[in-house]
Structure formats: structure tokens, C-alpha cells
Amino acid sequence: MARHAAPPDGDNTMIAAIAAILQSATPLIYVALGGMIAARAGIWNLGLEGLMIAGACAAVVGTKQSDSAGVGIACAVVVCVLGSILLWFVIEKLRANPVIAGLGISGLGLGGTDLAIQAIYGNEGSVHAPLSLPQLGAGAGAFAGCSVLVVAMPFVVAALWVVLRRTRFGLQLSACGEHPFAARSVGVDPVRMRLVALAIGGVLCAFGGAELALGRLQIFSVGMTAGRGYMAFAAVVFGAMDPIGSAAAATFFSLVEYLGIKGQLVFGNIAPPELILSLPYIATVLGVWISSRLRGGAAALSELREY
Amino acid sequence: MSARLFPVVRALTFVALALVACAIVFQLAGYPSAGMFAAIAEGAFLAPHAIVHTIRWAMPLFITALGVLVAFRCGYFNIGAQGQFYAGAITAGLVADALHAGPPVLVIPLVLAAGIAGGALWALWPGLLRVLSGTDEVITTLMGNFIATLALAYVASGPLKDGSGSGEVAAARPVAEGFRLSTSSGVSFSLAAIVIVVGLLMWLLVDRTAFGVLGSLAGRNPVMVVWQGARSGRIAIGAFLFSGSLAGLAGALELLGPSGRLLSGFAPTLGFGAILIALVAGLSVSAAAVASIFFGGLAAASLYLPVIAGFPAAAIDIINAAITLLITARAWPAKLTVRAWPAMLRRRTATTP
Numbered sequence: 001m002a003r004h005a006a007p008p009d010g011d012n013t014m015i016a017a018i019a020a021i022l023q024s025a026t027p028l029i030y031v032a033l034g035g036m037i038a039a040r041a042g043i044w045n046l047g048l049e050g051l052m053i054a055g056a057c058a059a060v061v062g063t064k065q066s067d068s069a070g071v072g073i074a075c076a077v078v079v080c081v082l083g084s085i086l087l088w089f090v091i092e093k094l095r096a097n098p099v100i101a102g103l104g105i106s107g108l109g110l111g112g113t114d115l116a117i118q119a120i121y122g123n124e125g126s127v128h129a130p131l132s133l134p135q136l137g138a139g140a141g142a143f144a145g146c147s148v149l150v151v152a153m154p155f156v157v158a159a160l161w162v163v164l165r166r167t168r169f170g171l172q173l174s175a176c177g178e179h180p181f182a183a184r185s186v187g188v189d190p191v192r193m194r195l196v197a198l199a200i201g202g203v204l205c206a207f208g209g210a211e212l213a214l215g216r217l218q219i220f221s222v223g224m225t226a227g228r229g230y231m232a233f234a235a236v237v238f239g240a241m242d243p244i245g246s247a248a249a250a251t252f253f254s255l256v257e258y259l260g261i262k263g264q265l266v267f268g269n270i271a272p273p274e275l276i277l278s279l280p281y282i283a284t285v286l287g288v289w290i291s292s293r294l295r296g297g298a299a300a301l302s303e304l305r306e307y
Numbered sequence: 308m309s310a311r312l313f314p315v316v317r318a319l320t321f322v323a324l325a326l327v328a329c330a331i332v333f334q335l336a337g338y339p340s341a342g343m344f345a346a347i348a349e350g351a352f353l354a355p356h357a358i359v360h361t362i363r364w365a366m367p368l369f370i371t372a373l374g375v376l377v378a379f380r381c382g383y384f385n386i387g388a389q390g391q392f393y394a395g396a397i398t399a400g401l402v403a404d405a406l407h408a409g410p411p412v413l414v415i416p417l418v419l420a421a422g423i424a425g426g427a428l429w430a431l432w433p434g435l436l437r438v439l440s441g442t443d444e445v446i447t448t449l450m451g452n453f454i455a456t457l458a459l460a461y462v463a464s465g466p467l468k469d470g471s472g473s474g475e476v477a478a479a480r481p482v483a484e485g486f487r488l489s490t491s492s493g494v495s496f497s498l499a500a501i502v503i504v505v506g507l508l509m510w511l512l513v514d515r516t517a518f519g520v521l522g523s524l525a526g527r528n529p530v531m532v533v534w535q536g537a538r539s540g541r542i543a544i545g546a547f548l549f550s551g552s553l554a555g556l557a558g559a560l561e562l563l564g565p566s567g568r569l570l571s572g573f574a575p576t577l578g579f580g581a582i583l584i585a586l587v588a589g590l591s592v593s594a595a596a597v598a599s600i601f602f603g604g605l606a607a608a609s610l611y612l613p614v615i616a617g618f619p620a621a622a623i624d625i626i627n628a629a630i631t632l633l634i635t636a637r638a639w640p641a642k643l644t645v646r647a648w649p650a651m652l653r654r655r656t657a658t659t660p
Contacts, residue, residue: 044445050628065466069366086632095635099384100586101635107628108578114621155459227453234446274461281450281457285436292442 015142025151025254027169029230029247030208033160034201036246039236040164041197042177046102047087049229050109051202052176055209057113061120062218067217069214074134076206085200092191114222126221133214133304149211160243174199238287249287253280314589325629333622343618350611351604363493363565365603366502367557371581373509374553380590382526382605387448389434389555389578390455391426395555397462398425399562399568403482404467411485418486419559426555427548429455434547438540460571467569478570486563493565510592518545582604583627586591586634
């Protein structure tokens with residue numbers, strides 16, 4: 001493909017690009033926010049991948065069975081919150097290792113949705129939903145395809161920032177992660193706070209999964225998250241467990257992906273598509289590495305203190 | 308009950324619990340769970356040739372699990388076995404392709420060495436980042452899996468692409484027939500011999516060398532070994548290198564054994580299975596051999612279920628996931644908790660990054 005000259009109307013392509021990045025980033029942002037809350041409460045949630053795909057599956061199945069996107073989202077929320085409670089029970093009550101238990105939840109989500117689709121619809125790898133989430137519509141110009149969840153996303157980020165940084169509840173939640181003993185000494189039960197954190201995280205994962213499946217595509221296919229849940233987990237770490245930081249990190253990963261695809265259109269076969277697809281993962285590694293360099297000494301010390 | 312039996316009973320308890328939970332799930336999903344488990348047992352051990360398939364999967368699982376086990380014993384969460392397996396397969400494939408006209412006696416060891424080197428390199432960078440900058444290895448090794456998966460897809464469809472095929476699947480040129488260690492059945496005397504030798508060597512490494520003993524101590528109590536003057540950085544790098552080389556070796560053996568060529572995304576659940584085996588085995592080498600047979604059987608059954616028995620293969624994924632979910636639990640019965648496990652498996656709160 002020939003290289004593009006200057007596009008005919010630069011402003012419009014720019015706005016279209018922003019809309020596209022926003023749409024592809026939104027599922028990742030919701031899931032990253034869910035992981036961020038759990039991380040603040042002291043649980044590294046590697047089950048995000050499983051919760052996200054469970055949310056996507058439940059949203060599509062619910063929408064298909066009821067012909068209502070609202071019911072679909074409600075199904076997704078119920079499934080994801082139940083999954084989160086299961087993770088909480090295994091980690092806090094059975095005292096399993098969070099990383100391994102999280103991988104288990106991810107496996108359950110990936111395998112369970114596969115089984116559910118086959119049990120409900122016979123031998124199929126994917127299911128179409130009859131309708132998508134409500135969208136902004138033609139009046140919004142380039143943003144016409146954005147769903148309600150995309151529109152709600154900035155408000156959710158802002159609300160979480162206020163709740164986590166400026167309220168008693170948010171500070172108690174952070175205390176449970178940073179120093180559970182101190183939290184307990186002022187009458188906050190870290191075990192219960194983690195349940196709350198994981199349940200809120202489950203709701204956010206449900207939104208992320210629903211947006212992924214019903215936002216632009218109206219389809220659920222087996223394994224469609226393709227590692228986005230793990231990428232969201234990386235965004236939590238990259239974003240320093242901060243709502244705005246995590247959302248920015250998730251946006252950055254989507255930006256890299258978008259630029260990669262655009263770059264491929266421009267440069268054609270010079271760069272192999274696999275290299276471009278791996279850019280977000282490489283960016284994640286670099287991001288985590290940089291953030292650990294920045295906090296190097298402190299992180300090493302805090303880790304030793306835990307034993 | 309002797310102290311040696313605790314971990315065995317504990318693992319069996321959790322596996323049994325997970326199977327019961329899965330039976331309930333299958334029944335709720337509308338599948339007859341008795342029939343499902345009968346089909347799994349058939350696919351794993353009872354049907355004709357089932358035992359061959361089971362051993363075919365048990366061998367790479369065992370070698371990869373040994374690698375995971377070494378890293379976990381030393382207290383490092385290397386969950387990148389899948390990526391290191393692919394990295395080993397890629398370097399082995401490149402060497403096998405470059406030397407396709409060479410004498411097998413020379414080339415086969417070179418290919419295996421290339422696989423080991425590839426896997427070790429793919430584990431080295433997360434290890435270095437961990438030691439030098441404190442970067443959490445959970446994330447780096449996890450991301451390494453995705454990058455290596457894409458790298459394999461690139462190599463199989465790019466530089467080594469098989470021009471003769473239909474081009475539908477990204478598959479590399481097959482390795483020369485003389486280099487193959489087994490037919491596509493994946494079971495042969497030479498493969499079994501390599502696996503047994505590696506198993507014995509790793510048992511010696513873990514139980515009878517200073518590295519193995521110090522590493523296990525470091526895993527249990529990192530502060531203590533540092534205070535006693537052990538160089539924890541060296542132990543860490545050693546753990547990552549051994550871990551990666553074993554996964555890489557498994558990749559090279561997969562290439563020269565059952566697969567015979569690089570295929571995009573082959574053996575996709577091997578790394579996850581290896582982590583599971585290491586944990587079910589309580590990080591013991593001999594127990595890992597037994598656990599590998601069990602999970603090799605499940606892997607064989609996941610190919611058998613949809614084709615012969617008409618059940619979804621996802622059932623096996625769910626069984627594996629349910630075992631993963633429960634296997635590190637330490638609550639009840641209290642006597643069954645494993646006190647000797649690395650501190651990282653007991654660590655309950657997230658570290659502040």
C-alpha cells in the first residue's frame with residue numbers, strides 16, 4: 001500500500017481516531033479499575049481475564065434471551081460479582097495464594113464460558129447478540145458509535161478517584177492493602193473490606209466484558225478477551241494502583257495497539273503484524289519496569305518487611 | 308500419618324474436592340457427570356492407545372513442571388513457562404532449519420542445546436529485571452508468554468513458512484526426518500530416556516546440591532539466607548535460568564518429537580498445566596512425576612472428549628481451573644497445610660509496586 005499523503009481533512013481523522021481509541025480502551029479501563037480496587041485492598045486480582053470473559057458471555061447470553069441490553073448487563077453483573085465472591089472466599093476463607101487462585105478464576109471463566117455456550121447453543125464457537133448497548137446516535141458525529149458505557153467511563157473514573165482518595169471508605173480500603181494490621185487496630189476488618197473491593201471490582205469487570213461484547217461487535221466468541229484481562233492487570237501496576245493512573249495506562253495500551261494497526265496500514269509488510277500486536281505487551285513490561293525503577297528502593301524494602 | 312504423607316493426602320483431598328465441584332457444575336450445565344468422568348477415564352487410560360497419548364503429554368508437562376518447581380521452590384513466581392517453552396521451540400526450530408543437511412548425531416544435541424538456551428534467555432530477562440530493579444516477575448513472565456506466542460506465530464508463518472502447504476495454518480517447514488526423536492505419537496525410547504535423565508538430574512539438583520538447598524531455604528525465608536551471607540541475586544538468576552532451560556528443552560523435544568515442525572500456538576495449555584503439576588506435587592520432583600501422569604491423562608482426554616465421546620473439551624479446562632483454585636488453600640484441615648512451602652505461596656497481601 002502506498003504511503004498516505006496528508007489526509008484530506010486532518011481534524012476529522014484525528015477525532016475519529018480519538019473515538020476509536022476511546023472505544024477500544026473502555027473495556028480495558030473498566031476491568032483495570034476493577035483490578036485497581038482489589039489491588040488497593042491488598043489482593044492482586046489475576047482473575048480479571050476470567051471475570052471479563054464471563055461478563056462478556058453473560059451479557060450476550062442475557063441480551064439474546066431477553067432482547068434487552070439492560071438484562072444482559074444485569075446478568076453480567078450477577079455472574080461477575082458471584083465469581084469475585086468465589087475468589088474472595090478461596091483467598092480469604094480457604095487462605096489460598098491470590099495469584100494461583102486468580103489464575104484458577106481466569107481458567108474457570110475461559111473454560112466455563114466455552115462450556116456454557118456449548119450447553120446453551122450447541123456446538124458453536126460464537127454467539128451473536130440481537131442488539132448492542134444503547135449508543136449516542138447520529139447527533140454525536142464521530143462519537144455516534146460510542147455506547148453508554150463509553151460515555152459513563154470518565155464519570156466512573158472520576159467517581160472512583162473521589163471515593164478512593166477523598167472518603168473515609170477509600171482510605172480504609174487502602175489501609176487494608178498497605179497495612180492490614182493498622183486497619184484492624186482502628187476497627188476496620190480487612191477481610192470484609194476485600195469482599196467489598198472484589199464485589200465492586202466484579203461490577204466493573206462486568207461493565208468491561210459487556211462493553212467488549214456488546215459495544216461495537218454484538219458478538220461473543222470463545223476466548224475473545226485474548227489476554228485483555230491480564231493486560232488490565234498490568235495497567236493496574238503500571239498505573240500505580242491509582243484510578244486515573246490505571247485508566248491512563250489502559251488508554252495507553254489501546255493507543256499503542258491503535259498506532260500499531262495504523263502503522264501496519266501505512267508501512268504494509270515492512271513490520272510483521274505479530275510485532276505490532278506484541279507492542280502493548282512490550283509496553284506493559286517497559287511500564288512495569290520503569291515504575292519499579294522509580295520506586296526501586298522503597299519497593300525492595302517493603303517486600304522484605306512482609307516476611 | 309508421617310510427615311511425608313501429609314502433602315500427598317492434602318493434594319489428593321483438594322483434587323477430589325475439585326472433581327466433586329466439577330461434577331456438580333457439569334450436572335447443572337446439563338451433561339451427565341458420571342458419563343463425563345467415564346469418558347475422561349477412557350480418554351486418559353482405558354481406550355486403545357489412550358495410555359500412549361497420556362504419556363505423550365505427561366513427558367513435556369513433567370519437564371516443564373520441573374522448571375516451574377525450581378523457580379517456585381526458590382520463591383520466584385515464574386508463570387512464564389508457556390513463553391519459555393515457545394522460546395525454546397523457536398530457537399530449536401531455527402537451528403534445526405539452518406542445519407537441516409547436517410548429520411543427526413551432531414545436529415540433535417545442538418538443537419536441544421538451542422532449545423535450552425532459548426528458554427533460558429526468555430526466563431533471564433524477567434529474572435534480571437527482578438533482581439536489578441525489583442520488577443515483579445508475575446507480570447513480566449506473564450507478558451513474556453504473550454510476546455513469545457506472537458513470536459512463534461511470526462516465525463512459523465514468516466521465515467520458516469512451509470511453502471508447500473495450503474497456507475491456512477501458520478506452520479513452519481517440517482524438520483528433517485533424521486532429526487525426529489519420535490513419530491507423531493510422541494512416545495519413543497529416546498524421548499523417554501531424556502525425560503528420565505532430566506528428572507533424575509533435577510532431583511539431584513533440588514535435593515543434593517548447595518543451589519537446591521539454599522534456593523529452597525531462600526524460598527522459605529529470604530531474609531534469613533541473606534543474613535547468613537548467601538547471595539540471593541545469584542540464587543534468583545539460577546532459579547530463572549534452570550526454570551527457563553527446562554521449559555525450553557520441552558519446547559525442543561516437542562519440535563523433534565510429536566510435532567515435527569513449528570506450529571503457531573501448539574500445546575497452548577502446557578505452561579498452565581506445568582504450574583498446576585508443580586503445585587499439586589507440593590513442589591517435590593518425585594510427586595511431580597506422578598502428577599504429570601494424571602494431568603497428562605487429562606490432556607489426552609481433552610482431545611478424546613469432543614471427537615469420540617461428544618462432550619465439550621472445555622470440561623477438562625474447568626477441572627484444571629477448579630484444581631488450581633483450591634490447590635494452594637491452607638485452611639482446613641489444619642494438619643494438611645504444608646509448612647515447608649515457599650513464603651511467596653503463603654504471602655497473602657499484594658506487594659505495593
